Amino acid sequence: MAGSTLASPTANAPVPGVARRKHVSPGMESWIRFRRHRLAVAGAIVLGLLVLSVALGPILWPVAINDIDFTAMLQGPSWAHPLGTDDLGQDVLARMLYGGRISLAVGLCAMFVAIGVGVVVGAVAGMARGSVDTALMWVTDLFLSLPQLPLLLVLIYLFRDALKQIAGPEVGVLVLIIVVIGGLRWMPVARLVRAQFFSLREKEFVEAARALGASTTRQVVRHILPNALGPVIVAATIDVAVAIIAESTLSFLGLGVPPDIPTWGRILFDAKDYLDFAPHWAFFPGAAIFLTVLCINYIGDGLRDALDPRRVI
Amino acid sequence: MSQYLLRRTLLAIPSLLGISLVLFTVLAMAPGDPFGELAQNPAVPPEVAASLREKFGMDDPIWERYVKWLTQMLQGNWGFSFVSRVDVDILIMQRLPATLVVIGASQLLALLVAMPVGVYAAMRPYSLFDQIATTLAFVGFSLPTFFTGLTLILIFSITLDWLPFVYQSNVNATGWQYYWEHIRQAIMPVTVLGLFQAGVLTRFVRSAVLDVVRLDFVTTARAKGLQERVVIVKHIVRNAMIPVVTLLALQMPAVFGGAIVTEQIFRIPGIGSLLIAAILANDTPVIMAVTFVFACLVILFNLIADLLYGWLDPRISYR
Numbered sequence: 001m002a003g004s005t006l007a008s009p010t011a012n013a014p015v016p017g018v019a020r021r022k023h024v025s026p027g028m029e030s031w032i033r034f035r036r037h038r039l040a041v042a043g044a045i046v047l048g049l050l051v052l053s054v055a056l057g058p059i060l061w062p063v064a065i066n067d068i069d070f071t072a073m074l075q076g077p078s079w080a081h082p083l084g085t086d087d088l089g090q091d092v093l094a095r096m097l098y099g100g101r102i103s104l105a106v107g108l109c110a111m112f113v114a115i116g117v118g119v120v121v122g123a124v125a126g127m128a129r130g131s132v133d134t135a136l137m138w139v140t141d142l143f144l145s146l147p148q149l150p151l152l153l154v155l156i157y158l159f160r161d162a163l164k165q166i167a168g169p170e171v172g173v174l175v176l177i178i179v180v181i182g183g184l185r186w187m188p189v190a191r192l193v194r195a196q197f198f199s200l201r202e203k204e205f206v207e208a209a210r211a212l213g214a215s216t217t218r219q220v221v222r223h224i225l226p227n228a229l230g231p232v233i234v235a236a237t238i239d240v241a242v243a244i245i246a247e248s249t250l251s252f253l254g255l256g257v258p259p260d261i262p263t264w265g266r267i268l269f270d271a272k273d274y275l276d277f278a279p280h281w282a283f284f285p286g287a288a289i290f291l292t293v294l295c296i297n298y299i300g301d302g303l304r305d306a307l308d309p310r311r312v313i
Numbered sequence: 314m315s316q317y318l319l320r321r322t323l324l325a326i327p328s329l330l331g332i333s334l335v336l337f338t339v340l341a342m343a344p345g346d347p348f349g350e351l352a353q354n355p356a357v358p359p360e361v362a363a364s365l366r367e368k369f370g371m372d373d374p375i376w377e378r379y380v381k382w383l384t385q386m387l388q389g390n391w392g393f394s395f396v397s398r399v400d401v402d403i404l405i406m407q408r409l410p411a412t413l414v415v416i417g418a419s420q421l422l423a424l425l426v427a428m429p430v431g432v433y434a435a436m437r438p439y440s441l442f443d444q445i446a447t448t449l450a451f452v453g454f455s456l457p458t459f460f461t462g463l464t465l466i467l468i469f470s471i472t473l474d475w476l477p478f479v480y481q482s483n484v485n486a487t488g489w490q491y492y493w494e495h496i497r498q499a500i501m502p503v504t505v506l507g508l509f510q511a512g513v514l515t516r517f518v519r520s521a522v523l524d525v526v527r528l529d530f531v532t533t534a535r536a537k538g539l540q541e542r543v544v545i546v547k548h549i550v551r552n553a554m555i556p557v558v559t560l561l562a563l564q565m566p567a568v569f570g571g572a573i574v575t576e577q578i579f580r581i582p583g584i585g586s587l588l589i590a591a592i593l594a595n596d597t598p599v600i601m602a603v604t605f606v607f608a609c610l611v612i613l614f615n616l617i618a619d620l621l622y623g624w625l626d627p628r629i630s631y632r
Contacts, residue, residue, distance in 0.1 A: 039448075142331045144563065145615060147607035149570030150588055154600055155339060157592045245457050249574055252459045253589060265459075272463055272578075276471045286460035294455035301451075 030306040040302020043295035050292055054104060057097030065095045065262060077280055084280040086270065096285055099262040103244055104292070106178055106263070110243035113182025115236050118189025123220060125190070126197025137194070144187045152246065153255055155180045169258055177256060181246045189235050196228035230307035237300035241293045248289050264289050321619045325612050330383075332608040337382060340601055341375045386605070392598030396591070401602045405584060409606070411480075412583030415502050416572050422507030423514050430511075431518025432550060438523060446515060453512020458571045462505045462578040469501060476501055480581040502575045509571055510564070517560045521553040528552075555626050562618030565611050 024032070035041060053060070068088045075085045083092040125136040156176060163172035200206060201224060209223050248265030250256035252272075257263050259270075264285040271282035385392075391401040430450075434443040470478040477498050525531065526549060534548045535541075573585035580586065584603050591599035 138327075138331075142328055142335070144566075145328055145608065145611045146332060146335065146566065147569050147604060147611055148566045149573050150585075150604045150607050151336075151339075153573075153589065153592055154604060158340070241455070248457060249459060249570070253574070253577060255589075255592065268459060268463070275463060275467055279467050282463050282467075286457070286463065290456050290460060293457070294451065297451055297455050 034302045034306035037298075037302035037305050039298045040305075043298030043302070047292065047295035047299065050100070050288075050295070051104065054097055054100035057100070058094075061094055061097060063091045063094040065098045066090060066260075083284045084278065086267075086278075086281055087274060092267070092281060092284060095262040095267060096264065096288060099264055099267060099285075100288065102174070102257065102261055103247060103263045103265070103289070106174065106181075106247045107240045107244035109178045110181040110185070110247070111236055111239040113179060114185035114239050114243070115189055115232065116186075117183065118186035118235075119193050119225075119232065121186065122190040122193025123197060123225070126194040126201065127216065127220060133194070136190075140187045140190050143184070146184070148184045149246075149249065152180055152184060152250065153253065156250060156255055170261060173256075173258055174261075177247060177250065181243050185239055185242060185246075189232060189239075192231050192235055193228055196231065197224060200224045200227055233307055234300055234304045237296060237303055241296040241300070244289065244293060244296075317623055318620065321616055325616055329609065329612055332612075333383065333386075333605060334379065336601065336604050336608070337379045338375065340597065341378065391602050394591075394596055394599050396594045396596045396599070401598050404587065404599065405602060405606055408582055408584045408587045411581050412572060412576065412585060415499065415506065415575065415581060415583065416568060418499065418503045419506035419510060419572075420568070422503060423510035426507070426511040427514030427518050428550075431515045432522050432545065432553075434515070435519045435522035435526065436545065443519075447519070450512045450515040450519075453508055453515070455512075456509065458505055458509050458574045459578060461508070462501070462575055465501045465505060466578070478579060480579050498579075502579045502581060505578075506568070506571050506575050510568060513564060513567075514557070514561070517557050518553065521556045522549060524556075525549050525553045551625060555622065558618050558621045558625065562615045565614045569607050569610065 068090060069085070070088070075081060077084045081091050081093065083096065086092055086095070121136055121140065125133040125140075128136075156173075159176055160173055163176050166172060201219075206219055206223050209219050214222070247256060247263065248268070251263050251265030252269045254269055257266055259266065262270075267285040268282055268289075271278065271285070275282055389402065391405070393399075394401055394404055397404060430446050434440075434446040437443055466478045469476045478501065480498050480502070531544065531548055534544045539548075569585070572583070573588065575581070576583045576585035577589055584606060588600065588603040588607075590596075591603065
């Protein structure tokens with residue numbers, strides 16, 4: 001690999017004099033590399049502001065989300081309603097601040113489900129090898145070729161009523177959405193973890209641990225997994241964005257959260273029939289989804305530079 | 314080559330069986346019942362509902378129903394839509410062409426945008442062009458398709474009134490006018506889906522080309538005195554396409570997802586909008602068949618990707 005072009009100016013470029021500088025911890029080194037990716041830092045700041053405003057929103061903007069006011073229907077942005085009102089005169093800003101919590105929480109939780117399943121499947125396949133590995137990878141490939149959105153729609157539709165009875169209308173549907181979105185997104189993580197395990201389990205430090213009598217669990221948890229985590233964190237970041245889009249898509253198609261939870265996708269679904277005389281109603285939630293996803297994608301890109309310097313896209 | 318094709322096709326059969334098993338189990342285990350509405354209908358006596366259930370074999374064990382269903386599917390008997398009162402295969406065949414046209418055209422648009430932009434950006438990494446292209450690609454695949462769709466409708470249909478936003482399969486025109494109307498109404502859906510795909514693809518192409526550019530055979534090709542155009546097209550791009558084709562095939566489920574959303578927004582009479590209508594109407598045979606068709610399409614595109622792979626990389630094709 002005689003290279004003339006570096007994959008990235010920040011990655012694997014030997015900085016002159018760095019060897020003689022005082023010791024930098026790996027975490028610090030990653031932070032330094034992340035900081036060099038300006039757009040990732042900007043993304044992190046904007047996302048932080050979004051999360052903060054969604055978390056503190058109802059305190060800063062104490063307007064009820066279901067305060068119906070027929071004298072102020074479908075109004076554009078004004079001082080009383082900074083993002084306008086919807087067809088029932090409800091304040092769009094208040095609804096977005098409330099719904100944003102759900103959208104972001106669903107994205108995060110679905111990511112944790114996907115990463116959890118992916119890491120377990122990948123780790124088992126990577127450690128067991130042989131027929132277990134073959135079987136698990138066949139299942140992974142099978143899931144990869146499942147048509148995800150159709151299946152998502154079908155699953156949510158079919159199991160919605162049953163879960164509503166068990167866990168109440170709101171919690172039930174949200175849990176279902178999280179589990180199903182996460183359950184259809186674990187495959188890339190599993191492949192990633194398996195590949196990492198294959199190379200790491202042959203490394204000297206793992207062999208040394210094995211020679212010292214470390215059990216398989218200890219080898220995995222203490223030695224292999226921490227070293228395989230970099231790419232997983234990158235994948236996890238991107239997965240949050242994918243899950244947010246998936247949830248919004250479901251809500252947009254009218255098959256997601258119940259109508260009384262105004263997630264961003266749901267607001268768009270309600271707004272799309274009034275596009276010609278109240279475009280602001282659809283614009284703001286759409287822009288919020290776009291901004292969040294863009295920020296997360298940039299953060300993922302910066303993390304890739306920071307944690308996974310060998311493979312830079 | 315034909316042996317390779319045959320082996321690949323045979324390998325696809327277990328996946329298809331696995332997918333059909335997953336789909337069937339999901340639908341069979343679901344609490345929703347295709348006869349649920351009959352049971353609630355007071356005009357239908359419970360004995361009639363029970364005998365109907367028995368007639369359709371609803372009380373048999375799941376595996377027996379799966380085998381029956383599979384044999385029927387293989388014989389081309391795809392069931393009968395409860396809602397539309399038409400055979401499911403006729404319904405799907407009516408709807409499939411629109412979906413395939415939109416998906417095909419948008420993939421073509423994505424490739425036409427992503428290939429030159431990705432290659433050009435990777436040949437000049439970190440130049441102004443590269444930075445603009447990378448940023449636009451990021452924006453492209455961060456924009457959800459439903460939002461771009463609504464924005465385009467707002468701009469081109471409502472504000473400017475240039476393009477129709479409801480797709481009509483029976484256009485009242487003949488000759489050139491007929492084709493022109495079809496193209497006009499396909500512009501927005503194809504753009505929405507194509508630009509999203511182009512964003513994803515540009516990144517794939519750029520990183521694949523970046524990986525290839527620094528290999529020794531490229532230096533050799535330049536040292537031989539080949540023209541830059543020949544080096545790029547015949548040496549770099551051909552080798553960079555190998556990983557791109559794989560990623561393209563893996564991207565297909567996402568493309569179908571995007572197609573469902575676009576069909577729903579622009580009311581294209583394709584199988585995506587058919588699926589949503591069927592879900593809302595609890596039309597189980599149609600849901601089952603459409604999901605299965607989507608799965609078959611994904612597998613088919615994987616197969617095509619494998620064949621392209623063999624053509625691009627002769628080292629693996631006859632192995």
